[in-house]
Amino acid sequence: MQQLEQTLKNALNEAAKAVFGQEIPAASLALQPTRKDFAGSFTLVTFPLTKAFGKGPEQIGQALGEWLQAHEPAISGYNVVKGFLNLEIADAEWLRLFAELQSQPAGAPVLFEGPRRVVVEYSSPNTNKPLHLGHLRNNFLGYSVAQILAATGATVTKANLVNDRGIHICKSMLAYLRFGHGETPESAGIKGDHLAGKYYVLFDKHYREEIKQLEAEGVAPEIAKKQAPLMLDAQKMLQQWEAGDEEIMALWHRMNGWVYDGFNETYRAIGVDFDKFYYESGTYLLGKERVEEGLAKGVFYKKDDGSVWIDLQEEGLDEKLLLRADGTSVYITQDLGTAELKYQDFGYDSSVYVIGDEQNYHMQVLQATLKKLGKPYAAAIHHLSYGMVDLPSGKMKSREGTVVDADELVNEVVEAARQATLGKGKIEGLGEEEQAELFHTLGLGALKYYLLKVDPKKRMLFNPAESVRLEGDTGPFVQYSYARIAAIRRRAAEQGIAETTDFSALGALHATESGLVQELARYASVVADAARNYSPAVVAQYAYDVAKAYNRFYTEVSIFNEPDALRKAFRVALSARTADTLKTGLGLLGIEVPERM
């Protein structure tokens, strides 16, 4: 495709030289896809050329088009509408392009002048509660971006920085000690992460009762919050933890172990994985070394009370606290340490952080601080900032119990896929296990596509009913297109039709055929675009476009009723290539495809 565009650009320059005596200024030599209401495939905008060529936009378009049609074999025709020159491509050229595509497998690495060694940090859960809908957007984004970058030939490490220490963890531990009666995930019959979450909620409930009690006794609200016995005990437990108290450490290991079992189960269910785990309990002390380094370099300064700060006002930010007066670390302290550690481990030229946009400011501070420290990897940090997920009822609020649990949601989408699929009655002959696998593939396909098709930067609305839909702009729509072609391939194999041949003798193509070839040829530039913008949404949109182009082709022409053997073979090959493209495209989103559905 790049090659075809280059051919056209060269030809346009030749035309300009022949007709106007000069080339087209590089900035104006950009081709865009022709809008579908007009004939043609590529469009040159001629408005910007009027000054250089001293003619009106339409005259320029006519003159260039006329020359091209006469001299460039790849161009079969043209039309000019106002300042737009629409170029029509010869069918022989589409066939040549298709042959070029076929010379490489659909999943072949894509040309991209981007980072070669990448760390993508995502998921990064707290170990005091189970994953929810917001985490799902994070996990799907992180996994998908890692796949997309890998598709450009980069070496990608998927990292998970687990937030396994701190006051919030102590809260669920404390509540467990008080109210748990020694129950375990096995005895309670619930997943470990949900068990920890249960005690986190219990802590909050009793804590608020204590506050109310104190307030009734005449204590001011601000003071009550700090003096409530449970809070004091939680803080004491955190100190014991930092001191390495044996009993506390044992409990911590035990409860976190349960949580990890729960997380792993969820990760497996949603199809994400990691190459490297970091734990804040293992990195929070490293940050303090960076603080020492900053003080030594004179980049940080100490206030009278002993707290450490950095002044980022020149960068348009504020003064920022890096270490508390009592020497305990804040979030950014640990992040300084983890960034250094990741660089030591992987020497990345791009480090992606998949973190919600509520932390935009925090990430700016982190990057600016590392820059001031003179860290070579500071510029390589990229915050993949994504918007929050809202519900039809508004924001998710744990206080109000409106948080959508990830495990429950997965069960629901799989169940919805089961109902819908059984309703169609198309899968007789599939065994129990194959059916379960299919429902899972479809349910997760719907959910992932739904969460990934929206531009990551934008806040989005989660509508449960729409997330399990199978028609229209959805994951199952694309999966269906794949399954349809799978059926065609099976039949073609029975008939002994070869999947690749030389089609150059084919002659004229149907518009849906050349349209499909053009769509398939876009793959490489789409993936590069998605990598450049860290945006799975670009890939989702593309997969949908390909599926639509195929379905149009499928209804317009017949494959097996085609009398001409060569043309029949071409349509089978075109179908096969489409299926392969859909499979790799969805694969970049972490979505699998079924052979029948």
Added chain:
RNA sequence: GGUUGCAUAGCUCAAUUGGAUAGAGCAUCUGACUACGAAUCAGAAGGUUUGGGGUUCGACUCCCUAUGCGACCA
């Protein structure tokens, strides 16, 4: 209070980064299965791109301003 992001069809989202008559899906209406898979396809209707100003051949896109919603910093 300071900083910052967002606002597009009834609803959910696009718009190739400044290009044509702003496009899809859902919902609504119409048509296509005794044809390779109808989870499909074809068509209709739906818009003052939040309001107002500006920049230019051209603005959803850039600048200013007002309003509304969100986030962050204390």
